[in-house]
Amino acid sequence: MKIAILALQGAFAEHGQMLDALGAEHFEIRQKKDLERGFDGVILPGGESTVMGRLLRDMELCEPLRRKIADGMPVFGTCAGLILLAKSVEGGISCLGTMDIRVKRNAYGRQLGSFSTEQTFKGIGKIPMTFIRAPYIVEVSGSAEVLAETGGKIVAARQGRQLACAFHPELTKDVRVHQYFLDMVK
DSSP states (O other): OEEEEEOSSSSHHHHHHHHHHTTOEEEEEOSGGGGGSOOSEEEEOOSOHHHHHHHHHHTTOHHHHHHHHHTTOOEEEETHHHHHHEEEEETSOOSSOOEEEEEETTTTOSGGGOEEEEEEETTTEEEEEEESSOOEEEEEOTTOEEEEEETTEEEEEEETTEEEESSOGGGSSOOHHHHHHHHHHO
16 A cells, blocks of 8 residues: 655645654655656645645646546645645635535634644544644535534545545644544555
């Protein structure tokens, strides 16, 4: 099994460290030709969703990634990655739009509004959650299902082989969310 990590901007190195801890082979997507390499799943990291969306379009990565995901490629989006996957974005523009969720960008405010908590993640149990200028999921529809909430807000969802989190599991020492994704890929 090989996982590709979008490495245009954001916390991609930390996702690589989590995959290393789990013994999963991975590489970084930095340009269009990287999509030609064989891989079984892709991670869309946190960062700045507007910048990431523009880079995906400018570098001609958006449509090929969208097709791979639509064809069943497992994908895991965290924070900005969640925004990229959403079909509807309050305060922004949908980019990949493959997941039946509506999200609110920067829902928890500025950098000073960042926080950590511990909440239950369906199928895993209580996990640490780190939120940095995070979005949240306003609603899920279609076959999307809620996996975690905090403060009455949806912060993780799954739709088929798509997993999206508003928080940053890669910034903790807990590998269980990444293992959950790898189990989806298998």
